[in-house]
Amino acid sequence: MSTDTFRQETRDWLEDNCPTSMRLGVIHFEDAHEIYSTHDANTWRDVAAMRGWTAPTWPTEYGGGGLDKTQAQILQEEMARIKALPPATGMGLIMIGPTLLEMGTQEQKQRHLPKIVTGETRWCQGYSEPGAGSDLASLQTKAVLDGDQFVINGQKIWTSGAQHANWMFALVRTDSTAPKHEGISFVLLPMDQAGVTVKPIKLISGSSPFCETFFDNAIAQREDLIGELNKGWSVGKRLLQYERNGSSRKVPKKKTPSLNPYAAIAKRYLGEDHSGKIAEPSVRNDVLKQVMQEQALALTTKRVMAESKSSGAPGAATSIFKLVGSTLSKEGSQLKSKLRGTAGVAWEGNEFDEDELESTRAWLRDRAVTIYGGTNEVQQNIIAKRVLGLPD
Numbered sequence: 001m002s003t004d005t006f007r008q009e010t011r012d013w014l015e016d017n018c019p020t021s022m023r024l025g026v027i028h029f030e031d032a033h034e035i036y037s038t039h040d041a042n043t044w045r046d047v048a049a050m051r052g053w054t055a056p057t058w059p060t061e062y063g064g065g066g067l068d069k070t071q072a073q074i075l076q077e078e079m080a081r082i083k084a085l086p087p088a089t090g091m092g093l094i095m096i097g098p099t100l101l102e103m104g105t106q107e108q109k110q111r112h113l114p115k116i117v118t119g120e121t122r123w124c125q126g127y128s129e130p131g132a133g134s135d136l137a138s139l140q141t142k143a144v145l146d147g148d149q150f151v152i153n154g155q156k157i158w159t160s161g162a163q164h165a166n167w168m169f170a171l172v173r174t175d176s177t178a179p180k181h182e183g184i185s186f187v188l189l190p191m192d193q194a195g196v197t198v199k200p201i202k203l204i205s206g207s208s209p210f211c212e213t214f215f216d217n218a219i220a221q222r223e224d225l226i227g228e229l230n231k232g233w234s235v236g237k238r239l240l241q242y243e244r245n246g247s248s249r250k251v252p253k254k255k256t257p258s259l260n261p262y263a264a265i266a267k268r269y270l271g272e273d274h275s276g277k278i279a280e281p282s283v284r285n286d287v288l289k290q291v292m293q294e295q296a297l298a299l300t301t302k303r304v305m306a307e308s309k310s311s312g313a314p315g316a317a318t319s320i321f322k323l324v325g326s327t328l329s330k331e332g333s334q335l336k337s338k339l340r341g342t343a344g345v346a347w348e349g350n351e352f353d354e355d356e357l358e359s360t361r362a363w364l365r366d367r368a369v370t371i372y373g374g375t376n377e378v379q380q381n382i383i384a385k386r387v388l389g390l391p392d
Contacts, residue, residue: 006071010078017047018084025083030209030365032089033164041085042119048087049118055093058101062109063117090161091123091243092116096169096188099239103227112167112188124191126156126170126213127236133158134375136171137180137233141215143172143187145229150174150187150220152195155212158372162198162211166191170220171236174229186232186239189220205365210372243373244318262287262332265339283339290328290335297324320387323379326369333359333366 019040058064141154175183195218200208337344
């Protein structure tokens with residue numbers, strides 16, 4: 001099939017099948033559960049899954065679309081044209097799914113991947129602990145192999161979406177006598193069992209996307225060990241590269257009134273001069289700098305994706321995108337709040353409109369983007385060692 005024919009067929013299919021309510025552009029991940037719980041979202045996911053387009057580049061044998069890179073790019077472009085949200089989202093698609101495709105056994109792929117494609121399973125991540133955040137290898141959640149099962153005891157924290165997930169991928173300590181980067185295993189376990197307790201954490205923004213997760217003799221099956229026993233650290237690191245690669249492809253934000261939301265906000269609150277520019281020169285400079293940096297990141301990301309001649313498997317360079325992208329996201333929210341003046345810190349009240357109230361919540365919410373998914377300091381260490389080759 002020619003690319004022109006594929007593009008036209010894709011355009012027609014999207015117009016016929018993507019509900020209007022799912023044409024929102026890009027959303028913040030904290031809003032995803034509410035949006036993807038609607039009837040239209042379920043319909044959109046189901047019809048896309050039948051075509052394999054919830055995971056368009058995955059092999060068809062696991063329910064994916066089997067698209068090559070050119071076709072996948074066309075699909076992405078046509079979805080962007082109508083501002084269609086992905087028919088499915090989450091850690092299954094961007095994290096554990098790609099990791100299983102690379103490192104899982106054939107049986108593990110057959111058992112787990114099709115359920116990610118259809119949305120039957122929703123995944124969360126069991127990495128961080130109260131005493132093991134940036135120093136993740138210090139984790140203490142213990143798993144003891146008993147026959148064909150691992151018995152797990154301990155605690156995880158910042159488990160995004162755990163209250164909505166029915167499966168978790170987790171790093172657990174299976175040999176307490178080994179050096180801390182060894183003796184760790186990577187396991188999958190169901191969340192709907194008596195040994196798992198989830199407690200959402202309310203954040204300063206008012207939302208609760210993160211949770212504490214407690215294990216009291218929770219069970220993971222031996223067949224759900226990914227990689228070798230006591231060699232899970234390498235699997236866990238590989239998954240983080242997929243996470244950062246997925247994060248680099250999107251900028252979390254709400255719908256905006258123009259291509260340059262910063263200028264629109266500045267003109268509304270600070271006015272404009274006779275030529276239509278932002279009235280304050282210093283503010284113009286702030287807006288220009290932010291927009292140029294965001295555009296530079298977007299173009300750089302697009303170029304790197306286009307230049308990739310391999311399977312697209314991510315490497316250490318994804319830490320650059322995570323570092324720059326999270327910093328720009330945080331600075332962008334701060335700039336929008338600053339441009340609104342006192343309205344930029346409004347929490348509630350009839351005198352403030354929806355955009356003003358959302359601006360405050362976004363400003364508070366995005367305090368965390370340089371922390372989750374690996375702190376900026378961790379990313380800088382990875383860049384120094386793995387990209388620049390600097391000594392420890």
